[in-house]
C-alpha cells in the first residue's frame with residue numbers, strides 16, 4: 669500500500685485518541701517508575717522495534733539511573749490490521765541480559781503473544797530482574813494470559829496509529845495516537 673496524496677493520508681486519521689500533552693505526562697510517569705524501581709542501579713532498556721522506538725526515545729530522557737539500550741525485532745502483525753497469531757524474533761539483542769536489570773518498553777499489548785513470548789525468551793537468559801512497561805494496552809483483545817508491570821494507557825479495541833505505531837509502515841510520524849479509519 670502506498671499513499672500518493674496528502675488527502676488520502678490525512679483521511680486515514682479518524683480521530684485523536686491520546687494527545688501529545690497526555691503522552692508527555694505518561695512519559696514522566698514511566699520515567700518516575702523506572703527511577704524509583706532501580707534507585708541508582710544500572711539498567712538495560714530494551715525496545716521492541718519498530719513500533720516502540722519513539723516511546724523509547726522519550727522515556728530514555730526521563731530516566732536518571734545509569735542505563736544502556738538495546739533493540740530487538742519481534743513481529744506478530746505482518747501487514748494491515750489483522751494479527752497473524754505468530755511471533756517471530758527477527759533481530760536479537762546484542763547485550764548479554766544476564767548482567768542487567770532489564771526494562772522492556774513496548775508500544776502496545778494486544779493479544780499479548782509478543783510480550784508473552786519475548787518475556788519468556790529473556791527470562792531463560794536470567795536477567796537480574798525484568799520489568800515491562802507498555803504505552804498502550806488493549807486488554808479486551810488478550811488471547812494469552814499476560815499483564816505488563818505498567819500500562820500507561822488502557823484503550824478500547826480499536827486499531828491505533830501514530831507516535832511510532834504504523835498502518836502499512838505509515839503514520840509513525842504522528843506526534844499523537846489516533847484511531848485509524850477503516
Ligand code: 5GP
Nearest residue numbers: 744777778779780781782826827828833834
Ligand atoms: P500482540 O502480540 O500483543 O498481539 O501484538 C503486539 C504488536 O501488534 C504490537 O507491538 C504492534 O506492533 C501490533 N499492534 C497491535 N495492536 C495494534 C494497533 O492498534 N495498532 C498498531 N499500529 N499496531 C498494533
